[in-house]
Each structure stands twice: as C-alpha cells, then as structure tokens.
Amino acid sequence: MRVVRLVKKAKKGNKGALLQLISEQQDAYYRLALTYMGNSHDAMDAMEDMIVSLYHSIPQLKKEDAFYSWSKTILVNRCKKLLQKKNKIVPMENTNESFEKPIITTDATNSFTQTEQRMDLKDMLSTLNANQQEAIELKYLHDLDLQTIADMTNVSIGTVKSRIFQGLKKMREQFGGEWNE
Amino acid sequence: MNELEKYLEKESERLKNNKAPEELNERLRVALEQTPPRRKNKAPKWIAVAAAIMLLSFVSYNYNAFAYFGKKLLGYDELMTETLAQLNEEGGGQSIEKKVILSDGTELYLDALLTDENQSILYYTVKNSKGVVEESYFDRLRGSWTKAFATYGTSSKNEEGTEIKGIQAFEAVSPFAKELTLEYRYNEGTEQEEITFPYNPKLAMQTELKQSIRKKVHVDQGTIRFDSITATPSRTTIQAKVNVNNFDRIQLGGGGVQLLANGEPVELTGSSSKSAIFGQDIEIYFDRLPAKIDTLEIVVDKFVGYQTLNEAIAVSGDDDQSEEIHGKELIIRKIEKTMEGIQVTIATEQDVLLEGVSIQTKGKSTPLHTTLRADLLDGENGETYSERVLLFNTDDLPDTLSIEGMHYAKSYGEHIQLIDKKKTVEGN
Numbered sequence: 001m002r003v004v005r006l007v008k009k010a011k012k013g014n015k016g017a018l019l020q021l022i023s024e025q026q027d028a029y030y031r032l033a034l035t036y037m038g039n040s041h042d043a044m045d046a047m048e049d050m051i052v053s054l055y056h057s058i059p060q061l062k063k064e065d066a067f068y069s070w071s072k073t074i075l076v077n078r079c080k081k082l083l084q085k086k087n088k089i090v091p092m093e094n095t096n097e098s099f100e101k102p103i104i105t106t107d108a109t110n111s112f113t114q115t116e117q118r119m120d121l122k123d124m125l126s127t128l129n130a131n132q133q134e135a136i137e138l139k140y141l142h143d144l145d146l147q148t149i150a151d152m153t154n155v156s157i158g159t160v161k162s163r164i165f166q167g168l169k170k171m172r173e174q175f176g177g178e179w180n181e
Numbered sequence: 182m183n184e185l186e187k188y189l190e191k192e193s194e195r196l197k198n199n200k201a202p203e204e205l206n207e208r209l210r211v212a213l214e215q216t217p218p219r220r221k222n223k224a225p226k227w228i229a230v231a232a233a234i235m236l237l238s239f240v241s242y243n244y245n246a247f248a249y250f251g252k253k254l255l256g257y258d259e260l261m262t263e264t265l266a267q268l269n270e271e272g273g274g275q276s277i278e279k280k281v282i283l284s285d286g287t288e289l290y291l292d293a294l295l296t297d298e299n300q301s302i303l304y305y306t307v308k309n310s311k312g313v314v315e316e317s318y319f320d321r322l323r324g325s326w327t328k329a330f331a332t333y334g335t336s337s338k339n340e341e342g343t344e345i346k347g348i349q350a351f352e353a354v355s356p357f358a359k360e361l362t363l364e365y366r367y368n369e370g371t372e373q374e375e376i377t378f379p380y381n382p383k384l385a386m387q388t389e390l391k392q393s394i395r396k397k398v399h400v401d402q403g404t405i406r407f408d409s410i411t412a413t414p415s416r417t418t419i420q421a422k423v424n425v426n427n428f429d430r431i432q433l434g435g436g437g438v439q440l441l442a443n444g445e446p447v448e449l450t451g452s453s454s455k456s457a458i459f460g461q462d463i464e465i466y467f468d469r470l471p472a473k474i475d476t477l478e479i480v481v482d483k484f485v486g487y488q489t490l491n492e493a494i495a496v497s498g499d500d501d502q503s504e505e506i507h508g509k510e511l512i513i514r515k516i517e518k519t520m521e522g523i524q525v526t527i528a529t530e531q532d533v534l535l536e537g538v539s540i541q542t543k544g545k546s547t548p549l550h551t552t553l554r555a556d557l558l559d560g561e562n563g564e565t566y567s568e569r570v571l572l573f574n575t576d577d578l579p580d581t582l583s584i585e586g587m588h589y590a591k592s593y594g595e596h597i598q599l600i601d602k603k604k605t606v607e608g609n
Contacts, residue, residue: 015213023206030201044205048212055216056320056330057370073371081373121192140189141196151371154284168185 007064010055018055022047025068032072032142036079046082050075069148076152127174132167135160217330218455257304260335260348264469265302268295268386268414274302275384281376283367287313291363291378297386297413301329301354303363307345313338318365319349320373324358324380333451356382386414390470394419394479398595401486402426403460407479407597417447417467419479424460427485430588431532435465437483437590443475477600486591493541493581509533509589514568516578522550523575525582528568530589531557537585542577550574 009017022029029050033043054071061070125133131153138149139160150157261269268274274295281289287309295302301322307313315336322329329352336347354361362377390412398405403425411418417440428434435452447467454463470477488507496502502513511533514526523540538549555569573579 013218015216019206019210019213022209026201026205027197027199030205031196031199034199040202044202044208047205048208051209051213052216053370053373055213057366060316060366060370062369070369070371077371077373121189136189140186141193143193151368154372172185 001065003067004064007058007061007067010058011061011064015055018051018058021067022051022054022071028142029072029075032075033079035137035141036076036083042082046075046079049078049082053078069145069151072142072144073148073151124171124174128167128170132163132170135163136167139164217328257346257348260337260346262468264415265295265348273386273414274304275381277303277378279376279378281365281374283374284372285309285368286311287367289318289365291376294361294380295386295415296354296380296382296384297415298353298388298391298411299413299416299418300332301351302415303349303351305347305349307347308343310343312342313345315345316367316369318347318367319351320364320366322351322354323362323364323375324354324360326355327358327361328352329354332453354380354382354385356385358382388413390417390474392599394597394599396597398481398484398593398597400425400481400484400593401488401591403428405481405484410477410479410599412470414469416450417470419465419467421463421465422457422460423454423463425485427487427588428461429454430534431485431590433483433485433532433590435463437481438465439480439482440465440467441476441478441480442471443473443477447471474600475603476598479597479599481593481595481597483590484593485588486593487536487586487588488591489586490584491586493583495581496540496579498578506584507587509587511535511584512566513582518576518578521572523547523573523578524553525571525573525579526568527571528558528566531565531567532590533567534588535584536587537583538571539583540573540575540579541581541583542575542579545575545577546583547573547575547579 003021006017006021010021029047030043033046033050034040037043037046050071053074057074061067063070125136128136134153135149138144138152139146144152146157146160150160153160257269274293276293277291279291281291283289287307290306290308292304292306294304303319305318307318315338319331319334321331332350332352334347334349336345338345358380359382360377361380362375364373364375366373388411390410393409394407396407398407403423405425406422408420408422411420419435419438419440421435423435434454436449438452439449440447447470450466450468452463452465454461456462490506492506494504494506494511494513496513496516498516500515504511504513509530512528514528516526517524525540527535529535539546541547550572553570553572555567558566558568560566
C-alpha cells in the first residue's frame with residue numbers, strides 16, 4: 001500500500017514523504033483546521049504546528065495504515081491548544097447543555113432549501129451543545145470514523161455515539177417533521 | 182439513512198469545495214524544513230547489552246567528583262547498562278522527584294536526571310492501577326541554550342502491567358540551564374504537555390577526555406574526516422564529517438568504525454547522521470572508556486565502498502538462482518510477467534545495493550523502472566537478506582540480468598592512533 005510505504009519512509013525521517021502524505025489530503029486537513037480555528041490564517045498556523053509535531057512523533061505511530069486518522073487527531077489537539085492559548089473557548093469538559101458555542105464557521109451565506117424552509121446548517125448546529133456539535137461535524141462534515149472522533153475528543157466510542165444520536169434527535173425536534181425517518 | 186443524514190451528507194459534499202489556500206503547501210514545506218532533523222537512532226538493546234560481555238573493568242575506578250546524588254535509584258537494575266549501573270552506584274546525577282497526572286489518571290514520576298557533555302539520561306516511572314502502556318513518552322528537554330531532543334530509551338513493565346520503569350536519553354543540556362522543561366506526550370503522541378523542574382548544571386558529570394582528531398580517511402567514493410572524541414562517564418562520542426557520495430546507499434553508516442582502548446574494542450552503542458553542507462555530520466557512540474588508557478585508536482574496519490561490476494548474468498528461469506558477484510551472494514528469487522511489466526525479485530546481503538540494473542531480451546536492453554518493494558528477511562542461518570522487487574517496463578522475459586556496479590560494506594582496516602603511551606610491546 002502506497003500510504004504505508006510513505007509512512008515508513010517518513011518514520012525514517014524522510015521529510016519529503018511526510019509532506020507528500022499531508023499534501024494528498026491537504027484540503028481535508030485544512031477544512032478540519034478551519035472548523036476549529038475559524039479563519040484561514042489560524043488554520044494554516046495550526047497545520048504548520050501539526051506537521052512539525054508529526055515529524056517528531058511519527059516513529060511512535062504503530063499502525064502505519066492509521067496515519068490519516070492519527071494525524072488528524074493530532075491536528076485537532078493542536079487546534080484546541082492554540083485556541084486555549086487565545087482564550088477563545090472554554091475547554092470542552094466545562095461545557096454543559098446550556099452552553100451554546102458554535103464552532104462551525106462555514107460560509108453562512110450557503111444554505112440548503114428543504115421544502116419551503118431555508119435551513120442553515122450553522123443555525124441548526126448552534127442549537128446543540130458544543131460536544132454534540134463537534135461530534136456531528138466530525139462525523140458528517142469531515143467523514144471521520146467513530147474511533148477517530150473518540151480519540152480526538154478524548155471520550156469513549158459510546159459517548160461519541162450518544163452525542164451524535166442526541167444531537168441528531170435534537171435537530172429533528174427543533175426543525176420539524178421533515179427530518180423524520 | 183434518513184433525511185437529516187442525507188442533508189448532512191450534501192453539506193459535507195458542499196464543504197469539499199472549500200479548498201486549502203495555495204500558499205499552504207509552501208508554508209508546510211518551509212515549516213518542516215526548519216525543523217531540526219530527528220536523530221536516526223540505532224538504539225542499543227540495553228537489556229541485552231547489560232547481560233552481554235563486561236567490557237569495562239571498574240576495579241580500580243574511583244571518582245569522587247559526583248558524590249551528590251544522595252540515594253541510589255532503585256528498581257532500574259535490569260534496564261541499566263554496566264556503565265549506568267556503575268554511575269548509579271557512585272551517585273552520579275540529580276533527583277527531580279516530580280509527578281504529573283495524565284488525562285487517563287496515569288501517574289508519571291520523573292525520578293532523576295544524569296547529565297554530562299555527551300547526553301542526558303532521565304529515569305522515570307509510570308504507574309496506573311488500571312494498567313499502563315509502554316510507549317515513548319518524551320520529546321525533548323528545553324532550557325537556556327538547550328534544545329535536547331530525545332534520542333533513545335528503554336523501559337520494562339512489571340508483571341501486573343501497572344508500572345513501568347524507564348530510562349530515556351536526550352542530547353546534552355547546556356551548562357547554562359538553570360531549569361529544564363520536559364515536553365512529553367502520550368496516547369500515541371496525540372496529547373502533548375510539558376513540565377518544568379530546576380536543574381543544577383554543577384551536578385553534571387565531568388568530561389574525562391576531549392581531544393580533536395583532524396585526520397582524514399579516504400574511501401572509494403570520498404573521505405571521512407574524524408574531528409573529535411569526547412569521553413564522559415555515560416558515553417564516548419566520536420564526531421566526524423563524511424563527504425562520501427554513496428554514504429547513504431547502504432544502511433551501515435558509521436557502524437563499521439571501531440574504537441580500540443588498550444587494544445580491546447570499546448562497545449559500539451550506536452551512530453547517527455544528519456546532512457550538512459557538503460556531506461553529512463556523523464556521530465558514532467561507544468561505551469565509557471576504561472579508567473586507565475595506554476593506547477586509544479580508531480579503526481575504520483568497514484565503511485561503504487563501491488565496486489564496478491559490468492556483469493551480465495544469464496537467467497536460468499528457475500526460482501532461487503544463486504550467483505556470486507565479487508564475493509557477494511545474489512539470489513534471483515523469481516521472475517514474473519505482470520500487468521505492469523516484468524518483475525524480478527532479488528535478494529542480497531543487507532549491506533549490498535546494486536547500481537545500474539537492466540534486463541536483456543534478444544539483444545534489447547530495458548533499464549530498471551522502479552523498485553516496488555524492499556524487505557529485510559531472515560535467512561536460515563540467522564543472516565539477514567535484503568529482498569526487493571524490481572520492475573522493468575517490458576513484456577519480454579529476460580535472457581540476462583546486467584549490473585554495472587554495487588555499493589557494499591567494504592573492509593578498509595585504516596587505523597588512526599589517538600593515544601599511545603606504550604611504545605613497547607602491547608599486552609598484559
């Protein structure tokens with residue numbers, strides 16, 4: 001497998017191989033960083049941080065084929081670190097149901113018309129708590145698997161599942177019957 | 182999938198139009214280039230080393246300079262080399278006695294730090310009654326004029342799996358550092374934290390020998406310039422500059438260089454290299470020198486060499502065809518016709534790399550297109566083979582396999598005398 005080969009090279013200290021691995025999913029990394037950081041400048045800073053961090057910790061990666069989920073977990077952690085430094089967010093553990101901090105920063109002018117009602121994803125997500133929002137974004141907007149999301153958010157898979165379930169349920173309740181099965 | 186999930190999927194598709202800015206790739210490249218190179222660690226197998234032959238005699242050894250470390254470290258016995266065990270006996274090093282609690286409740290204890298001009302060695306303990314994972318926890322030590330990256334480490338877990346005792350080595354720290362910040366990580370490196378503790382540079386162990394060498398050794402494709410030797414209680418380091426075209430074509434590195442003290446080899450514990458302007462800076466590590474030295478010499482026993490071959494081997498078509506080229510075994514494992522072209526699987530000794538490989542069919546020659554795979558395999562007699570699959574852009578099965586030359590671990594046997602107090606006959 002090509003990825004595994006590149007990862008093995010990167011483990012030996014080959015910077016070119018690491019850069020190639022990142023470049024191949026550059027847009028996905030960027031979107032993920034952008035979700036957390038909110039602007040392009042900070043997102044790119046976070047990715048710079050990430051690549052340096054990856055370079056040093058890649059020898060510790062045991063499963064080479066898990067490179068992408070592992071590196072994205074590191075990216076998310078770097079983003080959270082940077083945000084903490086900027087005091088932009090309260091750490092996730094301290095949030096509660098009433099805490100409504102939208103993380104999503106996608107272009108608000110984009111919307112999706114379902115039946116007659118203009119639905120805006122940002123508005124919909126903003127009704128959820130930060131943990132539910134994060135889990136749903138990671139799963140549906142960044143196509144990450146549950147294990148990776150669990151690693152990123154530092155909770156068990158069960159918690160991730162429940163956050164997604166509760167979040168989706170709440171969105172359905174809030175935005176009417178057309179979302180039902 | 183329900184309506185809501187379909188909607189989210191559409192949103193996700195839409196988000197995918199959100200592309201990274203063009204300058205991102207360049208920024209990442211620059212960030213990566215500015216990162217200092219990670220050391221290639223040929224880490225010693227500490228436990229094996231400790232159990233191996235005792236090379237150093239400490240009988241007459243007495244060093245009063247480091248009687249600072251109030252108490253001996255307990256529980257590290259099986260991890261320590263003879264040298265480290267001895268330093269522990271003598272009380273070299275300083276206590277840290279700091280504890281941090283990781284996110285899953287695991288407790289990380291920093292027990293002690295042993296430093297000298299060659300390296301820094303951290304003794305640590307990891308405890309969790311629910312079980313602990315053996316992983317590499319440490320990144321680097323930071324402080325005034327200090328950026329000491331982690332080099333090698335070793336650890337062992339107790340039978341219940343609830344406690345790890347470990348030793349982690351870093352590069353040397355500066356004598357100007359008054360406190361050190363340790364950067365550590367866990368969860369396969371996904372979580373990173375740091376901790377700062379006071380450091381007393383006066384408690385660093387004294388350097389026992391430091392000498393510049395300034396001698397050149399010529400090899401097939403360039404020169405090795407030996408610059409200096411620094412011997413401290415924890416290690417002996419030889420620094421050299423390598424300007425050899427084919428230096429990194431084989432894995433050997435500086436591993437074929439020996440250090441002889443009083444005519445006996447000092448144990449090689451590792452080597453590292455990093456690229457520099459016009460070549461590579463390499464460091465070769467040996468164990469501590471004996472207390473009394475009459476003679477000390479460097480021997481370039483083996484180093485990368487190049488042999489022109491220009492040989493054509495008739496391919497029999499059988500599996501595992503064995504040939505000898507310039508005293509080295511070449512096995513043609515198999516030749517296959519695939520969708521992509523002709524695949525030839527060959528195996529050689531680990532430290533042999535062929536140059537200018539091509540195949541010929543009815544007078545038509547096809548050069549090597551690419552190497553698909555390279556693996557290290559164990560042979561029947563414990564030797565290690567390097568096996569690779571070569572791809573040629575042709576559909577015709579070959580009559581011959583041509584090789585222009587090979588890079589290999591060549592015996593040079595060059596000596597450089599560093600100390601010679603005994604001009605008469607050697608021996609005890």
